[in-house]
Amino acid sequence: MSSRIREQLLSLLLEQGDAFTSGEEISRRLQCSRTAIWKQIEELRKEGYQVEARPKKGYRLVHRPDRVAPEELKPHLRSQRFGWSIQYHSQVLSTQLIAHDWARKGANEGSLVLTEEQTKGKGRMDRAWHSPPHSGIWMSLILRPTITLAQAPQLTLMAAVALTRALRRETGLDIRIKWPNDLLINGRKFCGILTETRGEQDQVQYVVLGMGINVNTLEDFLPDELMKVATSLAIEGGRTYHRVTLIASILQSLEEFYDAYLKQGFEPVRILWEEYAETIGREVRTETSQGTIAGMAVGLDPSGALLIRHQDHLQPVYSADID
Structure with a gap:
């Protein structure tokens, strides 16, 4: 529940931009108590967000850290x-x-x-x-x-x-x-x-x-x-x-x-x-269970194997590193 409130709170603050949003308005929109809002603002601050709070005005977001939360x-x-x-x-x-x-x-x-x-x-x-x-x-x-x-x-x-x-x-x-x-x-x-x-x-x-x-x-x-x-x-x-x-x-x-x-x-x-592909049209070399295969990479076969022109025939390579 707390993570859901935090997500909604941050979305609301981002939506408001530089404008303040009152605690009463946040409480109404998130359907939670003012105490819960304050707790989540403190959690955001611990994560590096700077949230400005002003009496009679409410809250606004002034800095966001680079997070992928x-x-x-x-x-x-x-x-x-x-x-x-x-x-x-x-x-x-x-x-x-x-x-x-x-x-x-x-x-x-x-x-x-x-x-x-x-x-x-x-x-x-x-x-x-x-x-x-x-x-x-x-x-x-x-x-x-x-x-x-x-x-x-x-x-x-x-x-x-x-x-x-x-x-x-x-x-x-x-x-x-x-x-x-x-x-x-x-x-x-x-x-x-x-x-x-x-x-x-x-x-x-x-x-x-x-x-x-x-x-x-x-x-x-x-x-x-x-x-x-x-x-x-x-x-x-x-x-x-x-x-x-x-x-x-x-x-x-x-x-x-x-x-x-x-x-x-x-x-x-x-x-x-x-x-x-970077690989196609280039000379490549790979080690497989059948030995070394070297030649021109020409494309993929219908299954996805890499096709290497090797000794006058096309050799499919299914899983190997290439040089």
Whole structure:
């Protein structure tokens, strides 16, 4: 109940802008006591919000911290399902771990785990993901698609297209996709996508779609080993970005592409993925269980495998890192 009142209170203060709103008016609109309002204002102040209070005038918001909390995000949401049910934490080991637990307990499709900082962020193949506080978007989305386990890897490619479309629109930057799950600007990675699937009898039960995006991270805060290969939207765009605006745009784009994928299949995703791909038309090299494959990346096959022209034939690669 208290979190709901806090969300509504913040939305009301934001709606009023620089104008004061009386405690009586807030109490009437939120249908709660003046004491409850005061308690929630104190909670907002602890989170870094500056709320001015004046006798006979009421309250107004004079400063907002950069947070991705539900009360900040929900006024920006344009999606119908994605992101309306949220677990928010100031710090976690990994949003993936929380999302898996929530999904097992029956969380609805579109439920979202958000954090300001991950201390053990996860990438593909259990690699660590650097997730400094208040600088990026670290989130995991729960999906419940009616698809087979064999089709599940297509969701990573669908997500890459959806994020690329949303972030190009919001930033104007030339964002490209590296197969299968990285987003690049000028050849350097700023976003990783991790899709983890649980199912049985060849049917998907749920999918946790994890996204780590370097938004306002500056070069001084990147570890030395990442300086040559990693970047952020702020580094490339020369400005900072409002994170909740980006999240709202991403969720809207993901919902649209996800719904279209379930209705129309993978082919529309494949066409757009190839359009945005950094990988297509380049010489690549990868290690697979069958040995080393080197050649020209020419596109995706109908299932989503990367096609590499190798020794005069097309070799599909289903899951591997490429150089």
